[in-house]
Structures are given as structure tokens and as C-alpha cells.
Amino acid sequence: MSGAAAKQAKPPGGLRQSMAWLHTWSGLWLSWLLFAIFLTGTLAVFDDPIGHWMTPEHAIAESAHQAAPAKVSDRGRRIELGLAYMARHHGDAGMWELWPVQRPGNGLSAYWFQPNGQYGSADLDPATGAELRHDAAATVRATEGGHHFVDFHYELHAGKIGLWVVAITTMVMLVALVSGVITHKRIFKDFFTFRPAKGQRSWLDAHNAVAVLTLPFQFMIAYTGIAFYSTQYVPAPVLAQYGAGPAAVKRYNAQLMEPGKPARSGTALAVPDLEPYARRAEQSIGQEIRAIVLDNPGDASMRVCMYGWNEEAELRTRLSASSGMACYAVASGAELAVRQPGAVDGGAAVLTQHVMGGLHMAGFGGVGVRWLYFFCGLAGAAMMGTGAVLFMVKRRQRHGGEFGAATERVYRLIEGMNVAAIAGLGVACIAFLWANRLIPLGVEQRAGWEVRAFFAVWVLMLMHALVRPAARAWVEQLGLLAALCLLLPLLNIVSTGDSMAAQIARGDWESAGVELCSLAFAALAGWGAFKLHTRKHQAAAAKPAPRQPAAQAAHTEGYRG
Template identity: 60%
Template sequence: MATTEKKTKATAEGQGGFRQAQAWLHTWCGLWFSWLLFAVFLTGTLAVFDDPITHWMTPEHHAEEEAAAALAAKGVPAADRAQRLAWGMAYMAEHHPRAQMWELWPSDANGGGELKVYWFDANNQYASAALDPSSGKPLAPAAGHAVRATLGGHHFVDFHYELHAGTVGLWIVGIAAMAMLVALVSGVITHKRIFKDFFTFRPKKGQRSWLDAHNAVAVLTLPFQFMIAYTGIVISGATFMPAGKILHYGTGNAAQAQFASELSDGVKPARTGRAMDVPALEPFAARGQALMGQAVRAVVIDHPGDAGARIGVYGWNSEDESVRRLSGTTGMAMFSAATGEVQRVRMPGAADGGTAMLAQSAMSGLHMVTYGGWGMKWLYFLCGLAGTAMMGSGAVLFIVKRRHKHLGEFGAATARVYRLVEALNVAAIAGLAVACVGYLWANRLLPVALEHRADRELHVFFALWALALLHAFMRSPARAWREQLGALAALCLLLPVLNVLTTGDHLPAQLLRGDWESAGVEFGALAFGLAALGALRHLPKRAAR
């Protein structure tokens, strides 16, 4: 009997020791990465709606859309696809005859819209031009409506996965994603009553309330958090595990470009050196559409003007296809320009590179929510907000727990470390949110004709974030929270007013014309502003306690 009791006691102590170790791992792994993960999650959540944000940040396009609608209302006939492709080819032959690639987008998914052409310029940068769909002439900006240069919502996409720091940033985010998986697993092990705690919330209980909130948002979206972290790592696997790619292709830029080309389009044909005019594109477009079963999105000519030219026809994913397919790849048909021979066909939803690439494409669809339509985007947005709250509440919980109980983890320097954590919490949570909405303000306040304007908007974002960090160190934590949340509330709630003053556009007009993208951005800003006001109302009571 005594032996059994000793074994039971030893087992309990072992389990307790293991859980204690996981609690330590969860606390410190979560803390040191929580600020970066909060930034990644918040910007990733906003990136779900990067297209609507870009739409709001380019108000000059609204005038172009209204002009196109007015022409349609007057009955001005739009040219058919064959004519549009001919005009696009003529423009490229006149202005960019030596470009390595011509890419023509004859229309939108419904057969209307602008005619757009793309190419790589002398610096190997992607360049574009819009042509009038009724005449083929280049579209000049309307008087008084120069289009502002901006990264738009893609800023949040870039920051979310590589911090605007290229490969180095990608590695940093990848390491943070691994730390997130460690924190998630250790958190599940630590909280033995995690599902029971999910249904428990005790308001106005200080540390207990923060822990309840942290548990609730974590358990509610736990499958989503695991999925988003894992797929984020997998889709960048070639960067994190590059040995095979380097061994076969080498490390130079040309070698990496060859790898990317072969992965996506197969081996591109070499120039033959024999001149040959580009044939009419409409027959290729019609054959490609029939082969892949999709409306034509783009026609791409590799090595135009050479006998070795190749013509690729790419399709549009319909809304129904986007809802039911994880893989976001479209159909594609590749032809020899000289003989018209079909070289390769890819059906919608398939992937070049076999099963492995199809799996990665599906992982990309899961991570980037290219499936499920607007309903799935809203689900990702809400789950992303919950994940953001999980990171933020965890960081705040660390310091709330130690506010009245000095644990002395760092000896004589513990108080200074706690102060550092407090300041980083303010800057990482409230300060980043201020920087994000400040980025939208910069879009409206910077002169439209300013050189390097898109870069200046980014500079405003990072400058506001740096100022928030400096402010958090200069003020007491309670005052820093109050002042930065106050600034966030003011910037969010006044954003629609700023839009009226700078563009003349406003929410009622957006709703009347059915511009739900612009209206959604401004309603979102108002919602975040009200949330900041709610947090602000709670702060004086907490500070008094």
C-alpha cells in the first residue's frame, strides 16, 4: 500500500514538473516573441482586405470608374477581345519592342474594363500601362486627378511576412512562427483545464480577468492559430530549407530566376536569333479558352519578335471556383508562336511541378484565404483579430502578474526589465495600431505629385511606430497607454472626416454608389476607434486600483 502511494506521488510530481517546465517555456517563449507576433498578426489580419484598402487609398481610380460607367451609359461601343489584343500588341511593338516579355490583359472577368499591358523595364522591374478599350490609345490621368503612388494594402501583406526586409525579414518571421507553435503546444499542456477555462470569464478581477481573456481567445481559435503558423512556414519552405535548390541551381540571381521560371512556367525557350512577327493573338486566346475552360485573363508572349517566341494564355477564376477550391491557380495553355503547337495545358486548380507543388499551392490557399469568398475572408479576419488579442493579452498578462508581486527573475535588474517590458507592450500594441492608421492618414495628407511617394508613406508608418516606442519610455506606463490609445481613437474616428476634407468623398456617397470597399475601410476605422475608446474608459479605473 505504501509503495503504491509513493508511486502515485512520484507520478504526480513528475507530471507537475513537466507541466511546470511547459509553463516556463510558454511564458518566456511567448513573451519574447509576442511583440513581433502581435505585429505579424495585426498586419496579416488587415492584409485579408488588402484589395479594399488599396481601393480606398487610390481615390483617383474612382473618377476613372465613373467615367467608364458614363461611357457605357451613353452606349459607346467597346471593342471586342480580338481588337483589344491587337491594340495592346501594337502599343508594345511601338513603345517596348525589345522587352523580353509582353503581357496583355484584354478585359476584366466580365469582358469589360480597361485594356492593360505589362512588361519588364530596363531595371527588370514590372511596369504597366492602361489603354482606352474603345480606341487603344494610352489613358492619360484626368485633369486634376493624377494617380497617387502608393503600396496600398499590399504594405500590410509585405510587412506581415517579411517586415519589408526581404529574405532577412522572411527568416525573422519564420523563426517567430516556429516560436508560436512552441508556445501553442506548451500552452495547451500547461492549461490542464483549458476547455473548462474557455467557458469561464471573471470580469474586474485583474490578473484573473486577463488570464480568462487570454484563454478564451486562444481556445476559440486554436485550430486556426496552428493552421496559420504551420502553413506560413510551409509556403516559404524553399527559403528555409534551400539546400536542394542551391545544389542544383546555385546561388546567383540568374540561377534563382531560372528556378522560379522552371517552377512556374517550365523551361522557357531560348531565342533563336531569327526575326518573326508576333502572330495575331485572338486565335491563341480562343484555343486556350477552350482548352482550359476559363475566360481569358491574360495573354503572355515570351521573346516577342523572335522565331522561338512562346504564347501563354491564362484564365480567370470565377467566384464559384474560388469558393470551392483551395488551390488558387488558374487554367493555362502554352503554345509555340511559330507553329501554333500546344506545348502544355494546366487545368484550373492544378499546379505545375506535380503533387508536391499542388500541396504547397493548397497550403498557400489556406494561408492567404484564396478560397471561400467574402464569407471566408471575414472568418479569417475575425480569427486573426482573436489571434492578435491572444498575443496582446499574453504580453499584458505577464506584467499584470508581476505588478504587485516582484518575482526577481533577473536579480537586481528585474525592475528595469519589467519597465522595458511595459514600454514594449505599449509600443507594440497601441503604438503599432497608431502607425497603421497613421499610414492611411499619410495617404491623404502627402502631396499626390511627391517623388517616391509610396516610400514616404512607409516612412510615416515606421516613424510613428518609433515615436510611439520613444513616448512609451518617456511616460509612465499608465499615461503612455492612455495617451496612445487616445491618439488611436482620434485618428480612427476622424479618418472619414479627413477623407471628406481631402477628396470630397464621404460614407453616404460611398453607400449610395455601392462602393462597399471604401465604406468598409471607413466603417472598420470607426469600429477600431470605438474599441480604443472602450479601452481608454477602462484605463483610469485600472490605474487607480
């Protein structure tokens, strides 16, 4: 056998080489989507503060309630007023729910099941029980708020199809993580090695460093994300037991989450004062009562359930964010069920699901854990981004003509996708916040237009990345991102009259935090644009002059002589 034939017959490398190929290609084609999922998931960690900033009218009005006492002084009166309102307006509803908590931002709220199965709600005057009428268009602007990032993170704003796309992408991520660990046999040594200004080597070092730094987080977040939606991804057991359709899903959830809900007896029974049950429940669960749910009001089968209020300090000590609960039979006063804070109804399976959800959504540990998730999420997004960039750095230096005559065009497309998927997505995210301030308040379906603005800007960034040289596209989009982030606080002052200084003065750290983070992202994007711009000019200056033909060189030398 000839040497060339022997070389061709030589089997491919071992497990490491196979895993390297799998890691490279499985990571590349979905790295853009994974970057988007990670970045929006990172922002979704603070979806409530973002939503708070995006409803400035509500945020400013809420500061007026900050001096309200933390403990309830007139809860019994509030419960009485709430029950009277429900009896007058929704006496035939199968469930009444009251929130009589006297807390900053809370007054007296009532909820009920409408005939179509949807929730109805009303805010009541805690002094009179009269319904408070809100002019939503005039008081609080319609917006998706921070929930836009939540929706995109787990379903890409595409419903069940998007849910499945994210699931498949997450499975590929697990494949890339496992194959990446196998490929990098010196993974922990590489973590402590970084060689700046070395081109491909620097990108690989950065990719390895952020990957190893958050490796446990990446495995956890990917696995819990899949486990949390297990009944969506593996629906066969539920379908086999309960069938298909909305009614089957409702029956499944009722048996899973609401064991022992009584059936109506047909015998009338007046609704009693519920404050004694609230005090009794507080002694049983050790929490202040947050919500009161009355099943079958006006019937002898009435059951009242009292739900506790999770204090911030409590959430730092347990993985499950479920509050305490105590249920009583109104006719006899007997205690039907007690759930201590952190426990769940439904046994080990439901507890596992709660824990998985808490791990994935940072439902424990308070603000400190949320910031930890935020920085780990940014590191995860950096891992995806550096992996995509590393792919192109390697192929820019050498490629094997994998796509024949179209190879150059294919890699040019990949370069453009890299720019739009990383820098362009950042521009789209900050543009979403700009749209919240720029779209007029009276526009119909205003919240939907904010989301459309997000996708429209993202598409524009893709078009820009495809028509501009890649190096310039990176600098221009990062520069645009820096400018939009830097000017966001100024936009807020111009559009609402509210400044960061005023936010800090009134203790509104949620709004101030959004603008401070925007400034931090401006600095990061500006630094990246500056470094890339400087490197481009340095590379151009270091580029050698084209060689002259030999005859022309001799003629030039003779002229100089």
C-alpha cells in the same frame, strides 16, 4: 538531510511545470513582435481595399467604369491593336503580354520584358491602340497602400533579415502554442470560464478563451507561413542544384513554373491573329480569357499561352487560386499544354506550395473566408496581447527579484513596451492612413514618407509609454487611437471631398468598408480606454488610508473624546 536541504534538492516539477516556464518566457520576449506580425497580417487580409482607399483619385475614377459590360464584345479588335503597338515599340522583346479583358476597371494593357529583365507596361486606348499617358502625380497619389501591412507582416520592411526574424519568431510561436496546450490541461473547460473584474484571473481567462477559440487557425497560419517560404529558410537544395545568384534563382523559377518554354529558332514568322486561339482556349479550360502571353514573337518557335479569369464563385470552391491555361505552338497550331483551373504546373511539390500559400493568404473562399481570417487574426493578436499583459499583472503582484536591484526598472520597461507594442502599434497603423491624406501629393518619394510616418509615430508612442505611468499611458494611447479612428472619415471628406455616403451611393464598398472598420475600431478602443480609466479611479477610491502611528491615533481619539 534537513528539511530546507531536502526542499532545495527536490527536483523541479514534471513536464507541465517545465512547459509552463518555457511557455511564459518564450511567449513574453517575442509577444510584442508576434502581436505586430498578427495585427499587420490581419490588416493585410484586406490589403487591396486599403490600397483602394489610399488612392482616392483612382477609386473615384474607377466608379465611372462600373457600368461597363462584364463580357468582351470586341476582344479580337483589342488584341489586334495591342499586337500592333507591341510590334511598333517593342518588337525585339522576348515576351509580349496583353490583357484585353473588358471588365470594370480594365481596358487594354500591354506588358513586356525589358533588356534588364524587368517588366515594362503600358495602358492603351481600347478604341485606337494609342498609349495612354498618365500624370501619376496628378491622378493617383504615390502610396504603399495596403501592401505596407503585407511587407511588415512577413519581413518587417527589413528585407531578408526581417524575413529571418519573422521565421524565427514564428517558430517560437509554434513552441509557445505546443507548450501552452500541454500547460493548460483543462484548456477546453477554461474556454467556457470567464470571470470578469477579477484581475489576473480575468486576464488569464481571456487569454485562454481567445487561444482555444482560434487554436487550429494559429497552428495553420504559423505552419503555412513557414512552409510557404521554405526555399528561403532552407535554401540548400536549390543552391546545390542551381548555384547562387540572381541568374540561378531565375533558372530555378523558370524550370519550376515555366516548363517547356521554347528556344528561339532564328527563322522569322509573322505574328498571326490570336483571337482564334483565345476562343479555342476558352473551350479547353472553361474560363474567359484574362491574359495572352506570346513567347518569342516574330520567330518560328512562337508559343502563345492563354490564361483564364478566376471568377469570385470559382475561388470559393478550391484551395489553389491558379487559373486555367492553354498553350499552343503558333507555327503548327498544336496544343502544347492545358492546365485546368485550380491545377498547377510542376507537379505535387508546386501544388503543395500553392495550397500552403492559399491557406496562409486566404486565396480561396472569397470574401467570406477573408472576413473569417480577419476575425481569427484579431483573436490571435488578442491572444498575444493578453499574454503580454498577463505577464505584467502577475509580476506586478509578486516577483522574485530576478534582476536584483534592477528588477523594478526592468518590469517598468516591460510595462512600457506592452503599452507601445499593443496600443501604440494601433495608433501607428491608423496614423499611416492619416499620413496618406496629409502628406502633399508632390512630395518626392511620397510612399516612403508614409511608411516613415508609421514608424515615427510608433517610436513616439514608445517614448510616451516610458515616461508616463503605465495606467495613464494605456488610457491616453487607447483614447488617441479611438479619436484618430473616429475622425478618419471626416479627414477623408476634408482632404478629398469624398464621403462615406457618396462611397456607398456609388457602390464603392471597398472604401466605405475601410471607414466603417475604422469606426468599429474607434468604438473598441474607446470602450477599452473608458474601462481602464474607470477601473483606475475605482482602485484609487478603494485604496485604504495609510495607518497612523499608535501614539498619534491615541492622541486623536483623546481629542475626539
